[in-house]
Amino acid sequence: MSKPYLSLSLDMDNQWSYMKIHGEEGWEEYPSYLDIFVPHALQVLEELDLKITFFIVGQDAAFEKNRQYLRQIADAGHDIANHSFKHETWLHLYTKDEMKAEIDSAHDIIHEVTGKAPSGFRGPGFSWSGTLLEVLAEKGYKYDASTLPTVIGPLARLYYFSTSNLTKEEKEDRKEIFGKFSDGFKKLKPYFWNTKKNQQLLELPVTTMPVFRIPFHLSYLIYISNISSNLMMLYLNIAIFLCKITKTEPSFLLHPLDLIGGDQITSLAFFPGMNVTSERKVFIFKKVMKKLGKHFTLTDMNGHVDAIIYKKGLKTVQVPN
Template identity: 60%
Template sequence: MKNQKPPAALSLDLDNQWSYMKIHGDAGWDQYPTYLPVFLPYVLDLLDELGLKITFFIVGQDASMEVNQPWLRMITERGHETGNHSFHHESWLQAYSPAELEQELASAEESIRQATGQEPRGFRGPGFSWSIDLLKLLKRKNYLYDASTLPTYIGPLARLYYFWTSRLTKEEKEVRKYLFGKFSDGYRPLKPYRMDLGADGNLLEIPVTT
């Protein structure tokens, strides 16, 4: 009897240079410096060598920038899946109103579709941020899955370290107070499951650990 290897899904969040600068409050992030034209050819060649097809979660702001678009198009040309990673890459989607969430998703969808030629059908929140309102919206927009939850107990510790090393103001830290989740997130399922959305049905949730 042949050994059956367990299936696995690989994904990569395309967090660009400017998004890391923005998260830490560094000046110049709003000039949107990018390393995607250097990084993407390298990682796509590596994936070809390994014979792997993965999901790239793309930020809409990057997809809207002409300098990035030829390289983002290569993702789908080489047979990979694209996912929506928000437009502005703000790690506090749980604080967004329903109208703000609608605009955030729609803007990212349009940019990703124009850049890659593919409609994103999966979503991952920046900084693993999510809310029930977000999941309900994904369901209504016919997304196949969400992949934002991070089932770990150490999220609050990561948040403390992040605040300690960043240049954020008190007000900016308040907005980000749930970054990387809560201690109770460690009790969330590790394997894919259906998230109950009440009257809206359910949505497939693929935790980051899987």
């Protein structure tokens, strides 16, 4: 009997985007760590023989200094997806014209630089709206992956605000980042959105622990490992068990800072979790992948989406106004 699928994706948030999110000065100069991170990540993934999906920010692809590294990702056989152009976590406030320009500009430059046309999207900070879904469907995208069905979104936002240098106005723009408590009750398994024009778009949520609806993607596992490695594995084992008994095929999320520490990216040493060394993070990542690989077929987002569409039989949900 074949194992259920688990898709792996990495949101390619660059140094400037972390600084922008936290209100740090100097982000407008668009400092980048792609020259350090990309070769590091590709080597780790090659050692594990893994192919994943990289959600790329269009603004990074627009800079000549980054292009060779983004091309390396595609040349290594990894899947490429769209993570917006400006990486703004208030994407849900965009008008339809603004949204179309944002998606199109990112799509075009990512395609030009990597040679691969994105067919999937994830909003920065899990930001999404009915407008976004309609634009993606009209553009012919296969899927959206912007929803995070968790009940701890408000707590994550509170912590984020308390550790940032954001102004009152900037906090207002970001007041829905990480979602509302009610988002924890959204569907956890994949489903189809149905737009006003009767177009369908697959939603592949970032998987949280079934029943409890708390995240278990790598950032959280690394945090727990700082308390206890055994506790981290217990937490992961519970998540795997609940996914299997509920027949939930996970979409497992990664971020650059999950694989690299402040020892290599010294300019982000202030960021949570950057006190963990790159060596330690890679060790945890490999341990987690080995565990997940025992229970699931590890694939990229497109492989997972194709399998889901082949199976069909999913529920359809009306796109919200």
